[in-house]
Amino acid sequence: MSFRYTLAGRLLRDPLAVLGLSIIVLLVLSALFADHLSPHAYAELNIANRFASPSLEHWLGTDNLGRDTLSRVLQGGRIALLVGILSVVIAGGIGLLLGTLAGFGPRWLDNTILFLFDTMRAYPTIILALALATLMPRGLSTVIIVVVLTSFSEYGRVARTQTQSLREHEFIAAERALGASSIRIILRHILPNILGPFFILVAINLPVVITIEAGMSFLGVGVPPGTPSWGSTLKDGFDHIRTTPWLILGGGIPLILVTIGFTFLGEALRDVLDPKLRGER
Amino acid sequence: MGLYFLQRFALALSILFIAVSALYAIMVMLPGDPTSVLLGPRATEEMRANYALQMGLNDPVIVQILNFWGRIINGDLGQDVLRNRPVSEPVLQALPYTAALIAAAIIWSATLGILLGALSAAKRNTAFDRITGILSVAFIAAPSFVVALWSLLVFAVLLRWFPAIGAGEPGNLPDQLYHLILPGFAIGLSWVGYIARIVRASMLEVMSENHIRTASAFGIPRYRIIYIYALRVAVLPAVTVLGVGVGGLLSSAVFAEIVFARPGIGKLIYESVTSRNYPVVMGCMLVSIGFFLTCTLIADFINALLDPRLRSKK
Amino acid sequence: MKAVLQVQNLSVDFETQRGRLQALRDVSFSIDAGEIVGVVGESGCGKSTLIASLMRLLADNAILRSGSALLQDKDLLQISQRDMQALRGRDISVVFQDPMTALNPVISIGQQMIDIQHREQISKAEKRKRVINILEKVGIPDPASRLNAYPHEFSGGMRQRVCIAMALMMRPKLLIADEPTTALDATLEVQVLRLLQELQSEIGCSILFISHHLGVIAELCSKVIVMYAGEVVEYGPVSQIFRSPSHPYTRKLLECDPGRIKERSHVLPSIPGELPDLTQPPPGCIFRLRCDLATEKCLKQIPEAQAVSTDHWAKCHYAESAQ
Secondary structure: OOHHHOHHHHHHOOHHHHHHHHHHHHHHHHHHOHHHHOOOOOOOOOHHHOOOOOOOOOOOOEOOOOOEHHHHHHHHHHHHHHHHHHHHHHHHHHHHHHHHHHHHOOHHHHHHHHHHHHHHHOOOHHHHHHHHHOOOOOOHHHHHHHHHHHHHHHHHHHHHHHHHHHHOOHHHHHHHHOOOOHHHHHHHHHHHHHHHHHHHHHHHHHHHHHHHHHHHHHOOOOOOOOOOOHHHHHHHHHHOOOOOHHHHHHHHHHHHHHHHHHHHHHHHHHHHHOHHHOOOO | OHHHHHHHHHHHHHHHHHHHHHHHHHHHHOOOOHHHHHHOOOOOHHHHHHHHHHOOOOOOHHHHHHHHHHHHHOOOOOEEOOOOEEOHHHHHHHHHHHHHHHHHHHHHHHHHHHHHHHHHHHOOOOHHHHHHHHHHHHHHHOOHHHHHHHHHHHHHHHOOOOOOOOOOOOOOHHHHHHHHHHHHHHHHHHHHHHHHHHHHHHHHHHHOOHHHHHHHHOOOOHHHHHHHHHHHHHHHHHHHHHHHHHHHHHHHHHHHHHHOOOOOHHHHHHHHHHOOOHHHHHHHHHHHHHHHHHHHHHHHHHHHHHOHHHHOOO | OOEEEEEEEEEEEEEEOOEEEEEEEEEEEEEEOOOEEEEEOOOOOOHHHHHHHHHOOOOOOEEEEEEEEEEOOEEOOOOOHHHHHHHEOOOEEEEOOOOOOOOOOOOOHHHHHHHHOOOOOOOHHHHHHHHHHHHHHOOOOOHHHHOOOOHHHOOHHHHHHHHHHHHHOOOOOEEEEEOOOOOOOHHHHHHHHHHHHHHHHHHOOEEEEEOOOHHHHHHHOOEEEEEEOOEEEEEEEHHHHHHOOOOHHHHHHHHOOOOOOOOOOOOOOOOOOOOOOOOOOOOOOOOHHHOOOOOHHHHHOOOOOEEEEOOEEEOOOOOOOOO
């Protein structure tokens, strides 16, 4: 199979996918090498130089404690990616498991799991985050728990629908007739076929997760105080909106970029993996 | 149709029951003294013992949950111990503000989104379609609290076109609407993008259906085919998505209410969390989930109004 | 008799990824006033493209290469979209194949039928009256009470009656019936055909009747157009063509249908071989590859229409000798 027909080859022919991928690669690199790229230490205080406007020294100015905004934003990318990837992996895993169980299992199990999905969807994410924040210690693990709780059902729904449509297929019915175990069928046939729509959802869901982390940190129920997160930068900017408008730009732009990047990638993936849905932009 | 709605209603009620009970159970069963959670760190030993007795905190969890629901059925959302008032008082005061904010966001974003989506589909592959497509992604990509902050900065702080804080003078409708514009804009913006995309995709699908060909063959004018014959079918998925989207809008409303210092459920729950006023948090949670479920029921109902096939479903 | 529709040298291409697909090539025929003309051919023979061309509802990638289609004195292929819009549903109308999907699901049938009359300068009450009147004629019981009903509230047969009512309400000069009974079962089919016949004689319109079903064509039509791979290969009176087909393709169609016209079958009898690739039509006669009589001449020379008798011709070098 020549390169132009492989997944990567087809993605690279789509200019929007290339744009999305470039943004993501840039983000990942800047997060990985944040320590080297940061012009200043992110926690370095400089009370004498509070609320500094953008300059050559401080490209995005400084915050209320005189810390370099650019350095904090670069470090914030790490938190965002860490939370994003961890929660997507956990939520995706739980969703995949429950979804295939619901799609493949008996009717009562399907109904129970579907009811669970409906129930989890009824919690407004940020409001649940606030409610749980009173019960749990402030920190990344709480953020991840909240995100997983509110997003696994979405993965579950996709996995369930895919499994259900697959189990009616002839090749699976044939395997069953030959006495293959359910686990074998799920692992050999269903999982590989779910992965396409699943990755599309991952790409679409990752920026949502990152936004929830930023939102929780903005509300003061996310990362611990002092940790550089885009959300806490935005919060500092909000508290001092009349003096330091660049803080809310510095915290907001990467959030928007990350969403645009993953959205373009997700759509390109959908075009490539699932041509049926083409046009449903 | 009646039975269908009865089923939906029963499902919504059971979701509400399970969702809130689960939260209550977590609160009670989590390690640590629930009275300190419920009363906050400032409570005295005596207050705690008193409260535990009064609220039946020594009973088994199941009994507590059932008692909790028993009180709710009687209209008692609990007692705001910190400020010594019934929880229902601040919650019911805040709810209309949040409802108005969400309604405003839905109205403007659905109107513009449906319009853009339908026009895009009608002018498929033109410059207009492409620009709308890119704008939609840009709108979706902008998190509501970033939009809230930026619009606060630009339109309220720098340009001073709109008020920065508050919900307007009570009883003064124009003033209240004026205060609604920026927060409504902030939380509705991404929905313009969502709705436009959903409507565009579903319009393109509907436009290729047989009944559209029939309508064209009978000489029905093109604008009527697009904006009535096709759009009435194509908005159905958008209505469902909007109904479920109220969950997201409730989350966004928290930010909008904090950024614009508006009263509302989001602001109330935020303040209650900061002061660890758990009964109020619980009350807000109950009301928000109830509000969300009501909105999904309303979406079902609107869909049934628009789609006669649903109406005749048993 | 004066022709209601006269199609001449109609050729339509589609721009596709594999190249230009020649969907219709040099199609000519005419329909006289009050006449029912049948069109028969396998799927892919160009029937749908023909309908879409006549209604000017071709897809965007279609290219009209040549031809004219005169509806009385207006060329349907040349008049402006605006003029065409005035004719659709009024002078020329269609009944489509699948009544289950042909009607808008969320608009009441009364409203849909009132909408069709948007060009009439009459009051809404009069429009309603006209709707009730035609619904009654197609056999919808108690039509006045059914105006607010939606398509899904009707059975398949009733829906096709509604579609026929819609198509004939404005008393068109030409009705195109696109396999109107294929989706219905045999009893309903007979009823619907009888209804079409009755209304046709009352209104006096001409019908272009497309069908897979040779028996129905024999019963209903006076002339028949046999299409193969985008061409009209034979044209003539039903009585002659069914008794003595002149084109080998027609002959095969009839041969494969042992009961000839008696047996009711919804699929055209299958003939061995496949349709040629119309992005690269083979040289010579289009049917050559599936024809038992093919000779060197058929490869070298595209056959012209050979008159067999008055109003009956076939595109085959051996049309006359085959008789």
